[in-house]
Amino acid sequence: MQKTDPEGALPDRLFARVSYGGTAFAALAALVPFLFAEGAISLIAPSISGGLGTGKDAVSLASYLGTGAYAFGALMGGDLVRRFPQRSLFLAVQALSTLGWAILSASHGVWLFALAQILVGFAGGALLVIALPPLLQKFPAGKIPTSAFLVNFGLFGAVAAGPLIGGVVAMAEGAGWRWFFALFSVTGSIALLAAARHLPGGPPKEPDRSVDWTAIGLTLAATLLPFTAIGLIPYQGLLSPAVLLLLVTGLGCFCAFVVNQYVAREPLAPIDEALNTFSLMGLIVATIGGGVFVTCVSLLTTLRKGQEGGVLELGLSFWPQLLGVVVAAGLFAAVIRTRMLLPFVLSGLAAILAGPLLLTFGGLTDDGLFALSIFVIGYGAGATVSPGLLFSAVSMPVKLLAGVIAMIELSRAIGNFLAAPILIDASRIAHASASLEMPGAQLALTVLLAITSAGVLAALLLYVTGRRGLVRAEFEPWIANGKPAFDSPRLFARLRK
Missing domain, CATH: 1.20.1250.20 (MFS general substrate transporter like domains)
Structure with a gap:
């Protein structure tokens, strides 16, 4: 048979x-x-x-x-x-x-x-x-x-x-x-x-x-409403009542979803289990790394489309970004089973700060500095997003893997893909310009740097207060027995009595 x-x-x-x-x-x-x-x-x-x-x-x-x-x-x-x-x-x-x-x-x-x-x-x-x-x-x-x-x-x-x-x-x-x-x-x-x-x-x-219809409904509203609002900006403007209502309502639904999942007995997103040092740190790292990457690419594409040169030249000018991602991916593979994984992630955090900083101080106008800036941003994204996802995922039992990935991608997509158009349009409005120009781009980068700095400081604070040195992921028991690969400390363990 x-x-x-x-x-x-x-x-x-x-x-x-x-x-x-x-x-x-x-x-x-x-x-x-x-x-x-x-x-x-x-x-x-x-x-x-x-x-x-x-x-x-x-x-x-x-x-x-x-x-x-x-x-x-x-x-x-x-x-x-x-x-x-x-x-x-x-x-x-x-x-x-x-x-x-x-x-x-x-x-x-x-x-x-x-x-x-x-x-x-x-x-x-x-x-x-x-x-x-x-x-x-x-x-x-x-x-x-x-x-x-x-x-x-x-x-x-x-x-x-x-x-x-x-x-x-x-x-x-x-x-x-x-x-x-x-x-x-x-x-x-x-x-x-x-x-x-x-x-x-x-x-x-x-x-x-059982199907959690409440969580699904909140997620649908948290994704449909704000992205519809962003798509309507060219028609009605960022500050129009309709756009603001959709944005605020959608983001409110996302906050309600987080609370709902925290108290749920069978959550779709394991919020409660993620409240440990490495899981929360990984979520923050992945979100801010992706946010800097997506925002910078959108901002630079929008800005440089209005400058001299054709669309092919514009597209090809982003080749250093791909090289940065390849370098980061290779290093990630080399260190993932060693104690150097955390220093590698910290290098990514440094890069996502350095990239926008280089753009602010000359990278928007100087081609050589532009190439260096986007290489650094590409490296920073490659050294933060996937490694951050890994930190979160393997700090919890393997049975939660799908839920962790879903939680991070939902949070990252909402944060990353909404930030860029909002920053670009807000900067354009601040400079009373019909399109994004150099002063508006400088303002957008300054705001992005401020937000990124806050995220990096939050991730570093979690690590410093977590009472844990360099760690090595134990993947064998994670795969074989479902146990966490990282022995992640409780939040703020160093400050607890």
Whole structure:
């Protein structure tokens, strides 16, 4: 009699070659496309608007709705992966993503384009949470450094490469953007085949878990409302009552979600368990690192689009950023199983402060200093976001991994992708300018530096008061027995009696 797959759905012969390489490819092919498109969209928006017969602002609004769907999808992925078989869920959501990219490439109206953006955004966020856990916990601990490099490069290498590829696609004009999105649909189809063949299976951990409709409703409002508000800024302005109402209501719903999850008996996001030194420090580090990266890229792209040179030259000018991410990803893989992991993260915190500082003192006008600045920012993002996520995730039991990733990505997406357009428009208003110019960019960078400094100080305060020196992650018991890889101290342990 033929054996069945652990998920009890399909025969073993279809899944006889579970492999690390196939799983890694499927995970990266699932994660990269949406983040790639996020980094490129501002440069290819004029081509898209021409192809759809609409304005650039409508394309921007559709893109922000997709980003909101990404944040919502991250939380839903953390919920669904506990209640449904992981591989079956991956295949279903990846098929949804593949369909979404196909619709995007064939869209001939802004409404269909917006619907497809929401589809690929939701699938992208959910796939991040569904695809990463098998890569980290289903294979021997010796694979962790390779996984660290791939995840780090996949997450931020894609965003960093976005402007480069966006410049090339924009130069193609015409239907270039359609081929760009169609390529992601083809990649998704290949990822489906790889996942069906190589992704590890297993039953769901909590198949009888009840649906937390309150948390889902609050998350939907916390993502839909503020991202809609950001998309409406070109139409109504940042200070319009409608935009402010949507922003405040959405952020209020996010705060209500955090409180709800803290007191919930079966939370989607493990807020209570995350209140230890390394988990909270990791969340702060990942959020501020991603925030600096996304804000600087958006600000520089907006500013330099109005300067001399074509869109291809603009896109190619961001190549040092990708190099910085690659360097950080390589170092992350080298130190992840050593006591140098924490100093590496601290170097990332220093870099995300130094990058905007270099831009403020000459990097906006001097090409050489600009290249150095964005290299440092790329390195800083690579040394903070994925390492911060790791710090949070492995400081808690492995059973909470999906929930931790969902919690961090939801928080990071809301904070990171809202900050940039708000800062840019507020700086433009402060200088009474119709577009972002040099004085406004300087102001935005100054505010960004102030916020970043506060975040860095908070992370350092947590570490100093945590009563713990350099630590080494113990991945073997984390994978085998589900125990935390870090012995994380209680919050402010040094100050407790």
